[in-house]
Amino acid sequence: MDILAMLLPIAFSLTMISVFMGLCSYSVLAERKVSSWIQGRVGPNRTRIPLVGHIPILGNLLTGLGIFQPAADGLKFLFKEEIIPGHVKVGYYYLAPIIALAPALTTMVVLPFGRYVDPAGVVQPLVLANIDVGILFILGVSSLGVYGIVLAGWSSNSKYPFLGAIRSSAQMISYELAMGLAILPVFMWSSAPGSEYGLSLFGVVQSQQSLWLIIWQPLSALIFLVAVFAETNRLPFDMAESETDLVGGFHTEYGCFKFGLFFVAEYAHVIMGSALFVCLFLGGWNFLPGIADPWSDNVFGTVLSVLWFMSKVFFMIFFFIWVRWTLPRFRYDQVMSLGWKILLPLAIGNLVFNTLIIAAYDHFTRN
Amino acid sequence: MAKTKVLERKPLTFAEKTFIPQIIGGLKTTFGTMLKKGVTLQYPEERPVIPNNYRGVPTLVKDPNGREKCVSCQLCEFVCPPKAIRITPGEIDAEAEPDRAHVEKAPKEFDINMLRCIYCGLCQEVCPEEAIFLQDIFSLSGYSREEMVNNKAKLYELGGTLPDKHLKWDKKKAAESAGNAH
Numbered sequence: 001m002d003i004l005a006m007l008l009p010i011a012f013s014l015t016m017i018s019v020f021m022g023l024c025s026y027s028v029l030a031e032r033k034v035s036s037w038i039q040g041r042v043g044p045n046r047t048r049i050p051l052v053g054h055i056p057i058l059g060n061l062l063t064g065l066g067i068f069q070p071a072a073d074g075l076k077f078l079f080k081e082e083i084i085p086g087h088v089k090v091g092y093y094y095l096a097p098i099i100a101l102a103p104a105l106t107t108m109v110v111l112p113f114g115r116y117v118d119p120a121g122v123v124q125p126l127v128l129a130n131i132d133v134g135i136l137f138i139l140g141v142s143s144l145g146v147y148g149i150v151l152a153g154w155s156s157n158s159k160y161p162f163l164g165a166i167r168s169s170a171q172m173i174s175y176e177l178a179m180g181l182a183i184l185p186v187f188m189w190s191s192a193p194g195s196e197y198g199l200s201l202f203g204v205v206q207s208q209q210s211l212w213l214i215i216w217q218p219l220s221a222l223i224f225l226v227a228v229f230a231e232t233n234r235l236p237f238d239m240a241e242s243e244t245d246l247v248g249g250f251h252t253e254y255g256c257f258k259f260g261l262f263f264v265a266e267y268a269h270v271i272m273g274s275a276l277f278v279c280l281f282l283g284g285w286n287f288l289p290g291i292a293d294p295w296s297d298n299v300f301g302t303v304l305s306v307l308w309f310m311s312k313v314f315f316m317i318f319f320f321i322w323v324r325w326t327l328p329r330f331r332y333d334q335v336m337s338l339g340w341k342i343l344l345p346l347a348i349g350n351l352v353f354n355t356l357i358i359a360a361y362d363h364f365t366r367n
Numbered sequence: 368m369a370k371t372k373v374l375e376r377k378p379l380t381f382a383e384k385t386f387i388p389q390i391i392g393g394l395k396t397t398f399g400t401m402l403k404k405g406v407t408l409q410y411p412e413e414r415p416v417i418p419n420n421y422r423g424v425p426t427l428v429k430d431p432n433g434r435e436k437c438v439s440c441q442l443c444e445f446v447c448p449p450k451a452i453r454i455t456p457g458e459i460d461a462e463a464e465p466d467r468a469h470v471e472k473a474p475k476e477f478d479i480n481m482l483r484c485i486y487c488g489l490c491q492e493v494c495p496e497e498a499i500f501l502q503d504i505f506s507l508s509g510y511s512r513e514e515m516v517n518n519k520a521k522l523y524e525l526g527g528t529l530p531d532k533h534l535k536w537d538k539k540k541a542a543e544s545a546g547n548a549h
Contacts, residue, residue: 037401042409326397327390 013109013128020108024267025070031267031321033066038325044069077260085156085253092155097254097261100148103141104268110134111275112202114285114306117297125202126306134201135187138276139180142231145269146172149233149250152262156253164249167239167332171230174339175237179227181347182220185354186213186280201276205284209293212283219350221281223343228273230339233266235324239335274316278309282316285309417503422488424504425479426526427519428497433528434467434536436498439474443490443499451483452490467536477519481507500529 029044036043044066053059053068062068084090112125112134124130131137146169153165187199190207204213214221230237241249251262278284285305287294295301295308330338382388408415417423430436439456457475461468490499504525509515517525 034401037405038397040400040403040406042405042407322394322397326393 009128016108016128017105020105020268020271021264023271024264025074027267027271027317027321028073028263029066029070030317031324032069034318034321035325038322047072074260077257077263080256082257083255085158087157088253089155089157092151093253094258096148096152096155097258097265098148099151100145101261101265101268103144103148104265104272107138107142107272108275110137110201111272112205112279112284113275113309114302115202115205115293116299116302121297123206123293125205126302127202130200130202132198132200135183135199135204135280138201138272139176139183142269142272143172143176145265148262148265152250152254156250158253160246160248161250161252164239164241164246164252167242168233168250171233171237171239171335171339174336175227175230175343178223178339178343178347179231181344181351182223182227183280184351185220186217188354188358189213189216201279201284205279205286208283209286210290212281212286212289214281215289217281217354219346221277223347223350224280225277226338226343228277229320229323230335232269232273232320234270234320236327236330237335238329239332242329244329270317270320271313274313274320277316278312282312284312417505421503421505422486422491422501424481424507424517424525425484425486425490425499425501425522426504427477427522428500428526428529429523430531430534430536431528432534432537434464435473435523436496436531437474437477437494438471438496438498439477440495442493442495446489446493448487448489449483449485451480451485453478453480466540474519477522479517479522481515481517482512496535497531497533500526502526 033043045064047066047068048054048059048063049068049071053063084093109128110131112127112130114126115123116126118124149168150165153161153163153168156162186204190204190213207213233239233241238249241251243249246252251259254262283289285293285295285308287308293305295304427435427437439454441454441456444450444452444454453476454474455476456472459468459471459473486501488501491501502525507515
């Protein structure tokens with residue numbers, strides 16, 4: 001019994017990591033496919049795995065959709081020659097991709113991705129660690145990801161990576177503020193005094209059973225979305241990379257698997273950002289606004305809730321990709337002025353406004 | 368002088384200043400493109416349609432009766448701007464074509480160096496016998512310089528037979544049998 005209690009969390013974690021890494025590689029594929037469709041191309045459609053790829057109709061369909069492409073992409077990164085430029089600071093140079101990836105993978109520990117009903121009839125989240133300060137944990141750990149970029153830029157010891165890293169850290173600082181302030185009203189509403197959930201993400205999802213927060217708090221949602229785009233270094237905010245003016249930004253000097261790690265880290269951040277947005281504003285696994293939880297209480301209902309949550313996450317990932325191939329990159333000063341002059345005041349205004357409403361609500365309902 | 372019209376620039380409305388309607392418009396555009404069929408031609412399997420007047424690799428053609436049309440007048444050799452064509456004139460084999468031998472000539476060797484050729488089409492334009500044509504072959508490659516020189520056999524193989532409006536040699540023979548050789 002003791003051994004089981006020790007092994008089960010490890011098994012769960014390994015499962016989650018493998019699912020998450022699989023999602024990362026398939027979001028790379030999604031990025032390639034969606035970008036090619038948006039540009040009128042066909043995208044990767046040649047990679048074929050023996051046996052599975054040669055099933056009469058299904059094999060051709062899967063090959064055409066590029067389903068086997070992530071394997072080829074990953075193997076390519078693994079088998080490439082390991083080149084280390086002479087001018088880098090070797091130890092930190094190796095450390096940077098690991099530091100970039102680790103926070104992105106760590107945040108998934110507190111991410112609830114479904115719900116089950118325990119024998120006592122209480123709804124419980126499917127999550128590795130349902131800690132009370134889930135959102136704080138995610139905010140804290142995910143912003144550590146910038147250290148990977150800064151370290152990469154600095155240890156590469158050449159100007160373009162350095163500029164990319166500087167920009168990225170400046171951008172991170174600017175948008176972190178707006179992001180935190182945008183989430184505050186959400187938690188002010190969802191974890192009112194006396195509520196049992198606190199700052200956990202499960203609580204936020206449960207509080208959206210009747211009304212999704214994107215309808216209730218559209219301004220917060222918008223600010224948070226923009227800030228997530230900036231935090232994940234996605235276009236239109238990919239200041240760290242901006243391949244047109246900084247060659248490749250922070251990963252200019254990186255190749256083979258180290259570059260692959262950066263790549264996976266970017267998509268891990270995208271998935272985490274999407275999942276977070278779904279949890280906070282799109283009602284998590286709640287079915288539709290107004291129809292909270294039509295799933296049954298048994299295992300089947302649990303699976304359905306996970307699937308519904310995943311489909312929302314997939315939509316958000318698609319949205320990330322869609323925006324990337326629609327909007328051009330901002331100029332660096334535009335990013336800064338958007339962050340400091342528009343988003344931050346808006347977020348503060350939103351916070352004050354919500355505080356006043358809550359105060360008024362409390363005042364009038366108390367009597 | 369044409370009159371210029373000065374357009375009035377309206378100040379941006381509040382919605383336009385937020386850029387959100389524009390962003391949504393852009394998202395609509397890209398989504399619309401996404402649903403459309405791609406324009407990619409998957410090259411080795413799908414080939415582009417080559418128009419009739421395309422100037423591809425120069426080739427030698429035969430007339431519908433299988434006779435060589437080139438009479439090795441060497442006009443193409445002289446007109447060729449990059450000097451890609453080299454012709455060695457020769458006699459027609461009297462055994463194979465007794466009636467044409469000693470009347471016309473034929474090239475003994477006909478080399479077109481495709482590393483020099485600029486696909487200008489002057490050889491086709493200048494040829495009095497309509498024997499050389501730039502046809503639809505657009506991709507050629509080789510592993511050595513020698514391989515890139517098309518010799519006579521290769522040129523006829525690439526060229527094949529084209530429909531001929533004149534059939535010069537048949538007319539000539541008909542005229543001769545009617546007793547009016549010239």
